Amino acid sequence: MPTGFDASFIVQASYFVTAALFIMGLKRMSSPVTARSGILWAGAGMVVATLVTFLYPGMANYELIIAAIVIGSLLAWWSGKRVAMTDMPQMIALYNGMGGGAAAAIAAVELYKHSQGEAHALTISILAVIGGIIGAVSFSGSLIAWAKLDGKINKTLRFGGQKLLNMALLVGALVIGGMVALHLNASPLFVTLIFVLALLLGISMTLPIGGADMPVVISLYNALTGLAVAFEGFVLNNAAMIIAGTVVGSAGTLLTQLMAKAMNRSIANVLFSNFGESGGAASGPVTGSMKSIEATDVGVMMAFAEKVIVVPGYGMAVAQAQHKVWELCQLLIERGVNVKFAIHPVAGRMPGHMNVLLAEAGVPYDLIADLDEINAEFETADVALIIGANDVVNPVARTDKSSPIYGMPILNADKAKNVIVIKRGQGAGFSGIENALFFLDNTRMLYGDGQKAAAELIAAVKAVD
Numbered sequence: 001m002p003t004g005f006d007a008s009f010i011v012q013a014s015y016f017v018t019a020a021l022f023i024m025g026l027k028r029m030s031s032p033v034t035a036r037s038g039i040l041w042a043g044a045g046m047v048v049a050t051l052v053t054f055l056y057p058g059m060a061n062y063e064l065i066i067a068a069i070v071i072g073s074l075l076a077w078w079s080g081k082r083v084a085m086t087d088m089p090q091m092i093a094l095y096n097g098m099g100g101g102a103a104a105a106i107a108a109v110e111l112y113k114h115s116q117g118e119a120h121a122l123t124i125s126i127l128a129v130i131g132g133i134i135g136a137v138s139f140s141g142s143l144i145a146w147a148k149l150d151g152k153i154n155k156t157l158r159f160g161g162q163k164l165l166n167m168a169l170l171v172g173a174l175v176i177g178g179m180v181a182l183h184l185n186a187s188p189l190f191v192t193l194i195f196v197l198a199l200l201l202g203i204s205m206t207l208p209i210g211g212a213d214m215p216v217v218i219s220l221y222n223a224l225t226g227l228a229v230a231f232e233g234f235v236l237n238n239a240a241m242i243i244a245g246t247v248v249g250s251a252g253t254l255l256t257q258l259m260a261k262a263m264n265r266s267i268a269n270v271l272f273s274n275f276g277e278s279g280g281a282a283s284g285p286v287t288g289s290m291k292s293i294e295a296t297d298v299g300v301m302m303a304f305a306e307k308v309i310v311v312p313g314y315g316m317a318v319a320q321a322q323h324k325v326w327e328l329c330q331l332l333i334e335r336g337v338n339v340k341f342a343i344h345p346v347a348g349r350m351p352g353h354m355n356v357l358l359a360e361a362g363v364p365y366d367l368i369a370d371l372d373e374i375n376a377e378f379e380t381a382d383v384a385l386i387i388g389a390n391d392v393v394n395p396v397a398r399t400d401k402s403s404p405i406y407g408m409p410i411l412n413a414d415k416a417k418n419v420i421v422i423k424r425g426q427g428a429g430f431s432g433i434e435n436a437l438f439f440l441d442n443t444r445m446l447y448g449d450g451q452k453a454a455a456e457l458i459a460a461v462k463a464v465d
Helices: 002-028 035-056 062-082 087-116 120-149 164-183 190-204 211-234 239-262 269-274 294-305 312-320 320-335 354-363 369-378 450-463
Strands: 307-312 338-343 368-370 383-387 418-423 443-447
Touching: 002 239, 002 307, 035 062, 035 164, 035 239, 035 320, 035 443, 087 120, 087 164, 087 190, 087 211, 087 354, 120 164, 120 211, 190 294, 211 368, 239 269, 239 354, 239 450, 269 294, 294 383, 294 443, 307 320, 307 354, 312 320, 312 354, 312 383, 320 338, 320 450, 338 354, 338 369, 338 418, 368 369, 383 450, 418 450, 443 450
Parallel strands: 307 338, 307 383, 338 368, 383 418, 418 443
Antiparallel strands: none
């Protein structure tokens, strides 16, 4: 067994290696081409950080640690194997909540020790309180986000004075937390009140947010979880937690800003506005009518096109149509058609959702383009095929100042020569706003389930010639 000095040196050196692995992993995750290896790098860093914990000076309860690792690993392996790609946003939200909950639990343990007379330095106590509040908010908020994404909560909850309530919960948690940290009243009751108020704040803050804003919410709570873990790392004097939390927090913050920018909205606007309320939003009147088309006609149109741009959305994920869509595109490519996929930053229910689905179907990365890369090409496209996307292609974002989505950057699908929309029915998108694109003269609606419609298009293209 190493001496105390040797063990400390090994621990700190291992944490340095862990930091390098985390940062390298995150860097590689920035590109779809290297993302898989980036996950392995970061995973290796987590393995190192976990194993070296057993050498940490003063560490005890090895049996409990091993039991927790085994149980957690088995549950994660089972759930990860079982979860469908369409349910990935829910799993991300749930796992993120667990991270915030773990940070809050660490804070609770340390603060209860504090209440029993095991005093911490003032700075440590303050960090424990702040990290605990943030972790508890992330925990309960992420659970509500998971319930919304999974369809267990289908409505938003808004009432008069909700913002005041949220402010009161936050101020209350901070005031009581300050009293505990300063030892003005560090009773177990006051410690408990901190976390009760923080948990209620997470619930109250997330319930009013609609589904259209979930990509921003998920990334925001990811950032908060990382921040909470970093704070509790200082409390425990654990460099691995500080490093991992800081990396996750900074990456989550940057992603949240990018998601909000993609919607041309501030984070405060996401948290406190009414955008994203399912079925509740309205904009100006839409003129014209929806015009249907048969799959055979669409097949001919696409078979003889020079350029086709496919715009996927959450509806494609729900229908699990990504494999059929790629099979269709392969047929078109074999005929000499220039095919590309256009991805909006907030398409789906989490950042990168569509990219993950297309990669899983085998779509080459060089055929997938982001909004800024592809928007100028719609004007030269013969066909824009929209499957499951709605709000991200709604032209009222450019034209109707009364619309809740006005100013949000959209994919310019309406500028294609022909627009084909695969859709189950005539309902509005997740934000509840009628899509003016569906009523344009160059738009035709192909009604039906996404996977079935894609299969019909495959048959139609094969029948040409």
